[in-house]
Amino acid sequence: MVRRTIEASDVESPAQLAGLLDERSYLADEGLVTAAFLALRMGRPLLIEGEAGVGKTELARTLAEVLGAPLIRLQCYEGLDASQALYDWDFARQLLHLKAAEAGGVTDAARLEGEVYDRRFLIARPLLKAIETQPSVLLIDEVDRADVEFEAILLEVLSDFAISVPELGTIRAARPPVVVLTSNRTREVHDALKRRCLYHWLEHPSFEREVAILRRRLPECSGILAEQVATATGRLRTADLIKPPGIAETLDWTEALLTLGARELDPDVAAASLGALLKHREDHETVLGNGFFGASRR
Template sequence: MRSRLEATGYLVDEGLAVACFLALRLHRPVFCEGDAGVGKTALASALAEAFGAPLIRLQCHEGIDASQALYDWDFPRQLLHLRAAEAAGVTDADRLEHELYDRRFLLARPLLKALQTQPSVLLVDEIDRADDEFEAFLLEVLSEFQVTIPELGTVRAEVPPVVVLTSNRTREVHDALKRRCLYHWFDHPGFARELAIVRRRLPRVSARLAEQVTALVQALRAEDLLKPPGVAETLDWAAALDALGATEADAELAVATLGSVLKYREDTDRARGLDFAAILAGRGAGGA
């Protein structure tokens, strides 16, 4: 599992590799929790690529309901069908009702699409943004990997999808959902692992620049910031400096590009007070 994921460019530790392996063997969702930008969503993409399966994404938000996540009926097409039947002189009400709820008028949303697609990887992104009612509905679907459509019957996954749920912990997800999942906390990586990620994901960036950017991000995380930068921001910063033609960073360039890595004014103001030259000098002298 670890080698397959790393072949896609996604570097994992042993705990996450084991969780993903067990998710496939036991047909259990992987519940990924941690700060934004630490690689939770990217895990689902890596799994899909590693196993040649389509990635089906359900983006959660406040107010999401079952029809947005599961299925809906194509009302405009149903209406057109009724008008065509009327023009053709069809008056059999039972026949028309049966035809209206045919599968051709069914709009499969992410959950139903994942149950019907084998194999597949289902990403339920930012479940913490949904409300309690949707969480309870999701729990039922993921427990049995089946849903009942009143007009058509029960749809059951022959091969359950690999399910990845992510949470940025804006609220606590109920224990009932967590109990049915394999849990993994995504922490910010250490220097060596983060540098390896940058080198793997951005091979065009010079080795020295990758090392310097990683050192700067590690230093920023040590500060009391409103939103510490994640790995995604490290990659953005390195890519931004590379786009400016830099093969190595200096304090002036680091300050000028802070908008690539920090997203709050308070964090930017605090970062400007750091001695970037000293941080870069320490890394340049081998101060890992």
């Protein structure tokens, strides 16, 4: 099947966007589709918060496919700074250039300084790369993991879509990227950054939507197995677990069940494949110790 791509400005309705996402097996609910549509049409960043594994990052990837644009990802983490997010200078190449120039008899300091701070020695990090690439989708992933101070850098870039390089001047986006920020809410994102964005809280999918996602992404999964898996994961999300499963883990678990030849969910195969669903030893003990899947036949 030929998948359509479209310019962001040409997306005419949430329903049209939902169809384009659906073609790529991303089944979004009405609230998320509407938020994404408004972000595209209004040219505003979209901040999506929610539990890990509910499909926040996947939305950005799928939007990039819909728009036929490269996905440029900035993975946030504690200690992330401007040189890793904006740009840096290639000091090794600059030094080599200086040595070559000096060996060639060039001694004019002003000339050498101008040459070493040439654009060809500038390393574009994700934020600068997104500004220089048209069109593009910029994913600022897990912004809550970065230090609070880093948000000031983001706010400045997202306000003007411009980056100032003292040696070269200001680099502006001829066409601002589509921006998606995600947060697992390990801490609150500052209000100033939130005000710059449109906001959506992404819940775990409903039972019906989770079944539909499983059937779409894993066509070999029977309706019975999909319903049993969705029922089990729905119950697990209400249990006292360190990390309840998201849709990403549900897909992994279902694929593991299919790999083991399961056509229906039974206690033995569920226990054997639990490592695809739960990633903490304590959660395994809680689930298996409480007989969550019923009595084993072994």
